Structures are given as C-alpha cells and as structure tokens.
Amino acid sequence: MTMSISRPLALAGLAMALALGPLSEATAGTKKRGSKDIMPAFSTGVIVSLAKKDQLDPELLAKARTVAARYGVTLRQLRRMAQGGDVLELSKALPDTVARKLALEIARLDDRIDYVEPDVVMVPLGLSNDKHVGAQWNYTESAGGINLPEAWVMSKGQGVVVAVVDTGVRPHVDLMANLLPGHDFISSAALARDGNGRDTFAWDEGNWHTPGQCGAGSVTGDESNWHGTHVAGTIAADANNQLGVAGVAPRASILPVRVAGRCGGRTSDIIDGLLWAAGVPVAGAPRNAHPAQVINLSLGTVAACSRTFQAALDVVRERGVVVVAAAGNSDTDVSRVSPAGCRGVIAVAASDRDGKLAYYSNHGKGITVTAPGGDMRASAEDGVLSLYNAGTRRPALDNLAYMQGTSMAAPHVSGVVALMLARHPELSPDKVKTLLKSTARPMSLMKCRAGCGGGLLDAASAVAAATVVAP
Ligand SMILES: [Ca+2]
Numbered sequence: 064m065t066m067s068i069s070r071p072l073a074l075a076g077l078a079m080a081l082a083l084g085p086l087s088e089a090t091a092g093t094k095k096r097g098s099k100d101i102m103p104a105f106s107t108g109v110i111v112s113l114a115k116k117d118q119l120d121p122e123l124l125a126k127a128r129t130v131a132a133r134y135g136v137t138l139r140q141l142r143r144m145a146q147g148g149d150v151l152e153l154s155k156a157l158p159d160t161v162a163r164k165l166a167l168e169i170a171r172l173d174d175r176i177d178y179v180e181p182d183v184v185m186v187p188l189g190l191s192n193d194k195h196v197g198a199q200w201n202y203t204e205s206a207g208g209i210n211l212p213e214a215w216v217m218s219k220g221q222g223v224v225v226a227v228v229d230t231g232v233r234p235h236v237d238l239m240a241n242l243l244p245g246h247d248f249i250s251s252a253a254l255a256r257d258g259n260g261r262d263t264f265a266w267d268e269g270n271w272h273t274p275g276q277c278g279a280g281s282v283t284g285d286e287s288n289w290h291g292t293h294v295a296g297t298i299a300a301d302a303n304n305q306l307g308v309a310g311v312a313p314r315a316s317i318l319p320v321r322v323a324g325r326c327g328g329r330t331s332d333i334i335d336g337l338l339w340a341a342g343v344p345v346a347g348a349p350r351n352a353h354p355a356q357v358i359n360l361s362l363g364t365v366a367a368c369s370r371t372f373q374a375a376l377d378v379v380r381e382r383g384v385v386v387v388a389a390a391g392n393s394d395t396d397v398s399r400v401s402p403a404g405c406r407g408v409i410a411v412a413a414s415d416r417d418g419k420l421a422y423y424s425n426h427g428k429g430i431t432v433t434a435p436g437g438d439m440r441a442s443a444e445d446g447v448l449s450l451y452n453a454g455t456r457r458p459a460l461d462n463l464a465y466m467q468g469t470s471m472a473a474p475h476v477s478g479v480v481a482l483m484l485a486r487h488p489e490l491s492p493d494k495v496k497t498l499l500k501s502t503a504r505p506m507s508l509m510k511c512r513a514g515c516g517g518g519l520l521d522a523a524s525a526v527a528a529a530t531v532v533a534p
C-alpha cells in the first residue's frame with residue numbers, strides 16, 4: 064500500500080549527506096561548559112559629564128582616583144569626547160555591575176557632576192562558541208540566514224517542548240542535554256529493526272534498505288540517513304558547549320517520537336505518534352509526561368490530505384499545539400502533498416544560501432513561510448549542517464553532516480516557534496502562523512516567482528512580534 068507510506072527520506076531530497084569525520088570531542092565523551100549563554104558585559108572606563116559641559120579639574124580627578132582605588136583600579140584621563148564629557152580609562156576592565164557602582168560613587172563626589180556612566184564594551188552579537196557554528200550560514204548570513212543572533216538576545220526556547228515525529232534520534236552528545244524520553248510508534252518489527260513493535264525507546268536503528276525493498280520512488284538506499292537526529296539538531300542542539308553545532312532553540316526540549324524506519328512510516332503509525340506527542344492518550348502507550356507545544360513533521364508524501372490525517376491535525380490544533388510540516392521536494396504545489404497540504408499546519412518551503420526558493424522545494428498558496436533547506440549541487444557546505452551518525456547502516460559514532468531538503472527547512476521554523484512560545488506561551492497556533500507570515504522578509508520575484516508564503520523566516524522579527532501581541 065504505497066499510498067499509506069510517508070517517506071521522510073523523500074523529503075530529505077537528494078539526501079547528499081556529506082558526513083564529516085568523527086568529532087574528537089564527541090568521541091572523548093567529555094563536555095566542557097566554559098562560557099555562559101549571556102553575553103558578558105564589561106567596562107574599560109567611565110565617562111564623566113559635568114553640568115554646563117565643564118571640564119574635569121585635577122581636584123575632582125584626584126577624588127575619583129581615591130574612589131577607584133577601593134575597586135582595585137587606577138584611573139587615567141584619556142580624552143575629552145566630541146559632545147563633552149571626559150573618558151577616564153580603568154587600569155583593568157571591570158564587570159558591568161561593578162563598573163556601575165563605581166560610576167555611581169564618582170557621580171556623588173561633586174554637585175557639578177551631571178552624570179557618570181561606565182564605558183561599556185559592546186561586542187558583535189556573536190552566535191555561540193560551538194565548534195562548527197561558523198558553518199551555520201543558515202543562522203547568520205544576510206542573504207539566506209534567519210537572523211538568529213538577535214533573536215537569541217530575547218529567547219532561547221527555555222521550557223518549550225518540541226516533538227520530532229520522525230525516524231527517532233541517536234543519543235548524540237550535542238543533543239543529550241535537551242532530549243526527553245519519547246516513544247517508538249513503529250508497529251512493524253521488520254521496519255523498526257529493533258526486534259519488536261511499539262515500545263518506549265525512540266532510538267533510530269537505521270533506515271537503510273536493499274535495492275527494490277521499498278518499491279519505486281524510494282530515495283535512500285543501502286545507507287541510513289539519521290534523519291530524525293539531523294532534524295532534532297537543527298531545532299535544539301545544545302549551544303555554547305564548544306561542541307558540534309547550535310540548534311535554533313538551544314534551551315528547548317526535544318520529544319523524540321519514532322514513526323518511520325526502513326522504507327518510511329505508515330500513516331496510521333504517524334497519526335498515533337502525532338496525537339501522543341500532543342498529549343492525547345493512545346492505547347498501548349504510556350501517558351506522555353511531556354506534551355509538546357510544537358510538533359515538527361519533516362515527512363510526507365505526494366497525496367492530498369486524507370480525512371484521517373486532517374482529523375488528527377484538528378484534534379492537535381484544538382489543544383493549542385503548533386504543527387510545522389515540510390512542504391516536500393517535488394517542485395510542485397504544496398496542495399498536492401500531505402501533511403503539508405492539510406488545513407491548519409504551518410507549511411514550510413526551502414530556500415538556498417542566496418535566499419532563493421530552492422530548486423527542489425514545493426511552493427504555492429498553502430506555504431506559510433520559507434526557511435533554509437540548502438542546495439548542495441555546487442558545494443556540500445551550502446547544505447544545512449546538523450547532527451548525524453557515522454554508521455552507514457547500524458548506528459556508530461556521533462558526527463555531523465550537511466543535508467538539504469524541506470525536511471531541513473521545517474525544523475528552523477519549529478525552532479523559531481519555540482523561541483516565540485518561550486516569550487509568550489499563550490499564543491494560539493493561528494496567531495503563530497500569522498506572525499511567522501507577517502514578520503518574514505519578502506522575497507523578490509528573482510528569489511521566488513510565487514508561492515513562498517510571507518517570504519524568508521526572520522527569527523528576530525518573529526520573536527520580537529510574539530512578545531507584544533494578544534494570544
Ligand atoms: Ca520497537
């Protein structure tokens with residue numbers, strides 16, 4: 064019954080996964096937690112401004128030096144600023160909080176002082192210290208990136224659960240901190256490769272298959288593609304741990320729901336997984352202790368939305384859960400695809416590094432927004448880098464890989480929705496959809512002739528808008 068099989072692999076497009084070598088830090092098994100997520104603010108001096116633009120006199124400077132000595136620093140008169148005010152340089156940088164106290168004490172020395180402020184060092188809004196974050200053009204580049212660093216100042220997705228209804232996950236060292244226990248909904252032991260049907264372990268056992276085993280049109284072959292791990296990494300790989308990559312919402316939690324194995328997943332299993340992810344009781348499965356606020360569906364098939372799937376999506380949406388679906392990679396109208404063509408979902412098209420609709424991406428009126436999915440025809444590095452496994456069939460060591468597809472685009476949106484909900488948990492699925500559309504960056508006719516929704520996903524604008532609207 065090919066109509067009942069949805070293939071996550073089909074959405075991983077021409078699954079040109081270029082596996083990087085095993086990461087030494089991953090194999091070493093140690094995890095350093097050096098820097099903090101918050102940007103460390105510090106000051107190298109204070110700016111003293113006197114009333115009537117008076118200049119600082121030696122007597123006042125001497126008093127200020129006495130105060131500074133109590134903070135273990137000396138002051139040097141550096142120069143006068145263009146609009147008035149004197150810059151006094153500290154012998155060593157002080158943390159912002161300390162510099163503010165020092166400034167306040169100096170300000171109280173003399174009535175002629177209008178104000179004193181720390182000469183705070185401003186830094187570029189860097190993303191994080193993760194080893195390979197420099198390869199994540201999809202977060203930072205102005206043409207094709209999602210404007211993530213500015214969004215991170217506002218939110219990192221703390222407290223939001225995102226379900227990845229997919230092939231399961233590997234316990235990747237760069238994901239473990241954010242991984243919740245999930246469930247395996249694959250009812251066929253043969254497709255599941257774990258020796259049984261449904262169970263409480265959502266580990267990806269590999270989806271490789273022999274030639275002809277999955278029928279015509281199958282995209283993967285004799286190598287597993289660790290699809291769910293890659294998707295989960297884009298949503299919530301741990302950030303600032305000096306390892307691997309960063310997820311879009313590095314403080315969100317991932318609920319892994321395994322629905323696809325060898326040859327893909329049955330609609331009946333996917334629907335049970337979807338409902339369970341949203342907190343709906345499913346016979347035979349334990350109660351979901353961590354119901355998701357966002358569900359990522361990087362899978363689908365070219366078929367109109369079935370009544371069964373639509374009914375399940377309606378139930379999930381009534382519970383206030385946001386469903387994000389990959390539009391598919393057949394360069395066709397999204398209305399022909401399920402579940403992205405179903406009502407009420409956020410359908411995501413894929414863009415390339417230039418911010419142009421990717422050559423493979425589906426499109427059409429049903430698209431909500433477009434997000435980076437990459438195009439690896441010229442260079443693998445123009446794909447989306449995320450978490451992977453070095454095993455060709457069975458799981459082996461952690462590593463990273465580039466992949467392309469609308470499967471890679473959808474998790475960018477799921478991550479941004481997590482950032483939005485962390486700021487405003489009461490937002491309805493409809494409101495989230497409206498905001499994603501209205502805050503996206505419009506694409507010119509050169510970038511997309513039609514059917515890219517609101518345009519390119521803009522994380523900072525979406526999170527900013529989410530904080531100030533009614534639910
Ligand atoms: Ca199983």
Ligand SMILES: [Ca+2]
Pocket residue numbers: 193194237300301302303304305306307308309
């Ligand atoms: Ca990381």
